[in-house]
Amino acid sequence: MAHVSDLIATDIEEYLSAHERKSLLRFITCGSVDDGKSTLIGRLLYDSKMIFEDQMTALESDSKKVGTQGGEIDFALLVDGLAAEREQGITIDVAYRFFSTEKRKFIVADTPGHEQYTRNMITGASTADVAVILIDARKGVLTQTRRHSYLVSLIGIRKVVLAINKMDLVNYDQGTFAHILGDYVDFAARIGLTDITAIPLSALKGVNMVERAAETPWYNGPSLMEYLETVETADAKRHSPFRMPVQWVNRPNLDFRGFSGQIASGEIRPGDAIRVQPSGRTSTVARIVTQDGDLKLAVAGQSVTLSLADEIDISRGDVISRNDAPAGIADQFEATLVWMADAPMLPGRPYLMKIGSKLVSASITEPKYKVHVNTLEHLAAKKLELNEIGIVNVALDQQIAFDPYEENATTGGFILIDRISNATVGAGMIHFALRRSENVHWQAVDVAKAQRAASKGQKPAILWFTGLSGAGKSTIANLVEKKLHAMGRHTYLLDGDNVRHGLNKDLGFTDTDRVENIRRVAEVSKLMVDAGLIVMVSFISPFRSERRMARELVEAGEFLEVFVDTPLAVAEQRDVKGLYKKARKGEIKNFTGIDSPYEPPENPEIRIDTTTQSVEQAADAIVKNLAEKGLI
Incomplete structure (x- = not known):
């Protein structure tokens, strides 16, 4: 198979030792669709002889069946392993390949070229040292070329190979090469990419892949392999x-x-003074423990266990820093965010944020703008769609240790995770902490929730009524409050229409505004629970994510989701306010149940079927449930 060293036959241990001492380079290939990324990697594997005989036989057979080279060897098939990729002739997933030469070991990530799979490209680029950006010599610099270059710059890769491929299809014309290089350098300078090595290539023909080729006598730079090795x-x-x-x-x-x-x-x-963050506790390193014994020195990239001189509280997700150069501590940041989900990013919606080994709750409080990757223009934005890149403010539910991403990718880079599906929806890079993160602190008070509730002789709680418009939420909630008031309980009713006359009068009915509507009401509800009240919240609140966010603001047992379950046909038939009729005529946009979705509760504490229960029966059932739970 591969470059075969004589040491394999004469001294296998020395061969393995020499192989172990080789440096490792991680690089990615990226660019637009059909620029030849998979072919380039396949050619590198072939020319470095990293293909077994059975793989070569299979490649020759597959090239005749599904290849794109008229029966000749199609090197892209070495990398495009998914059936869908072979059928479409494009790369969908990130394909990682290992190969080596006498001088170096390599891990290459072949990343997708299609805009739809930009999120996969982010994954491949996150650990790379070098980016090989391919351009089809016939097409020049395309939008996706600029997109990938911008992402490469964001992620912090500073060394770029501009592989101007398919030069054989333009007769190895030097003018074409120079024109493309000029266009690219102008754009790259605007995004901070200055270390660029341009190479004229034909990956399919092997021109300038391993050795400098006669076909480009006007080119005096290194071949691609020479560059990667050195x-x-x-x-x-x-x-x-x-x-x-x-x-x-x-x-x-x-x-x-x-x-x-x-x-x-x-x-x-050992002996170095350390600080644990975000707690700020300090100690010194007693031992650096590994499976192979204690170390006198441990460096970046090594996995170790630190034993400390003092017994201090440390948990998963904490960051250990040297005491003389600690990380920053904050709970609000400005960051660049690459959105990677089909559903848009909505301000105020709660997500999970994973940074290093720490998992916290997060929300985007304010998108400042999004970036047009072709022109680098800053555009106003209230949300981010799939593959869009924006500058946003991020708020967390607790302080974390961090560094700006440009200083440390591990403690400055994060992902956002959907709380319902557990899917990764965004990747971000922290710029800096917001000043209010340092200046705003929680003020301790002497009278607590338990004392306020005790003075009222009750346990505080939120009764969160959710359901379609016309389901009967407000009517039932109003009667429940009336019954509780007659029992001497201290209550308050937050109704969706009433709140929109004051606190939320500035909000409309887009998905973004609905999320913010519920976020504000949830925060008010939390304050009322803290005051010791039983608060009824009557809002359509169509999204599970926001209802879960409201639940998590209070303690376990203090949030009861009341699903007023009324079929759409029944609610529309009632149409007390005439809203459904207007929505059907197109006079009202983003109306829940018509042109905006409603996500019913999956496990509500209380379910009211208004097709079989009267308002009085529903209210009695809810009051009875509160008594059974010991809330009244």
Whole structure:
């Protein structure tokens, strides 16, 4: 198979040792559809002889069956492993391949070219040292070329190979090469990419892939393989401040307690003073423990267990820093966000944020603008759609340790996760902490929720009535409050229409405004619970995500979801306010149940079937439920 060293036959241990000592380069290939990324990687694997005989036989057979080269070897098939990729002739998923030469080891990520799969490209680029950006010599710089270059710049890759491919189809014309290079350099300078090596290629023909070719006598630079074997990547992680996100508290027995994780940056020695963040507790490193024994020095990239001189509280997700150069601490940030989900990003909607090994609740409080990747123009935005890139403010439910992404990708990069589906929906890069994150603190008070509730002789709670317009939510909630008031309970009713006359009068009925509508009401409800009240909330609240956010603002047992379950046909037949009729005529846009979705509760505490229960029966059932739960 591969480049075969004589040492394999004469001294296998020396061969393995030499192979182990080789440096490793991670790089990605990206560009527009059909620029030849998979062919380029396939050619590298072929020319570096990293193909087994059975793979070669299969490649020759597949090239005749599904290849695009008229029966000749189609090198792209070495990489495009998905059936859908072979059928369409495009890359969908990120394909990772390992190969090596006498000088270096490589891990290459072949990333998708189609705009629809930009999110996959982010995944492949996140660990790369070099980006190989391909351009079809016949087409020049395209929108997707600019998009991928911009993402490469955002992620922090600074070394770029501009692989101007398919030069054989333009007769290896130097003028074409120079024109494309000029266009690209002008754009790249605007996004901070200056370390660019342009190479004229024909991946299919092998021109300038491994050796400089006679077909381009006017080109004096390195071949692609020569560049990859010799490019130097600065070991910035080794020289950055020490950071180790804690992945696991290692307690095998009563005599040992350590904190395990991979060192993200910097170095550490026994005796060094450390600080645990965000708590701020300090100690010194007693031991650096590994499976192969204790270390006197540990550096970025190593996975170790730190044993400390003091017994201090440390949990998964905390960050251990050197005491003389700690990370920042904040709960609000400005960040760049790449949106990776089909459903749009909505301000105020709660997501999960994973940064390092820390998982916290997060929401986008304010999109400042989105970036047009072709022109780099800043455009006003209230939300982000699939593959859009925006500058946003992010708010968390707790403080975290962080660094700006440009200083440390591990402690500055994050992903957003949908709380319902658990799917990754966004990838972000922290710029800086917002000043209000430092200046706004929680003020301690002397009279607490328990005391306020005790003075009223009740337990506080939220009764969250949800259902379609016309389901009867407000009518039932009003009667429940009337019954509780007659029992001497302290209550308040927040009704959707009433709140929109004041607190939420500035909001419309778009998905974005609906999310903000519920966020504000949920926060008010939380304050009322803190005041010791039983609060009835009567809102359509169509999205499960926002109802879950409201639930998580209060303690367990304080939130009861009341699903007023009325079929759309029944609600529309009632149409007390005439809203359905207007919505059907198109006079009202974004009306729940007509042209805006309603997500019914999956496991409500109370379900009211208004097709079989009267308002009086429904109210009595709810009051009875409160009594059974010990709330009244």
